[in-house]
Amino acid sequence: MPKCPKCQKEVYFAERVTSLGKDWHRPCLKCEKCGKTLTSGGHAEHEGKPYCNHPCYAAMFGPKGSGKPFLHLLLPFTLQANVSWT
Numbered sequence: 872m873p874k875c876p877k878c879q880k881e882v883y884f885a886e887r888v889t890s891l892g893k894d895w896h897r898p899c900l901k902c903e904k905c906g907k908t909l910t911s912g913g914h915a916e917h918e919g920k921p922y923c924n925h926p927c928y929a930a931m932f933g934p935k936g937s938g939k940p941f942l943h944l945l946l947p948f949t950l951q952a953n954v955s956w957t
């Protein structure tokens with residue numbers, strides 16, 4: 872049985888949500904900063920912890936003052952590392 876990375880307790884199938892390559896309890900997959908409930912693949916991460924794309928991740932790690940939507944944050948987590956800006 873996989874263990875939830877948030878609370879370290881076993882995750883049963885009925886309450887499981889998979890994101891960041893790990894299995895979470897549905898209520899445990901929430902933004903580390905504001906506590907908003909997140910959906911699988913619909914959020915950002917930093918150092919293995921989940922954050923909502925907006926406003927938390929954008930405010931903490933996104934480019935400042937561009938005024939543009941952070942489109943790259945909408946990509947699935949697994950694709951972000953492969954994005955080339957050159």
Ligand SMILES: [Zn+2]
Binds near residue numbers: 899
């Ligand atoms: Zn949990």
Ligand SMILES: [Zn+2]
Binds near residue numbers: 904906907922
């Ligand atoms: Zn948040």
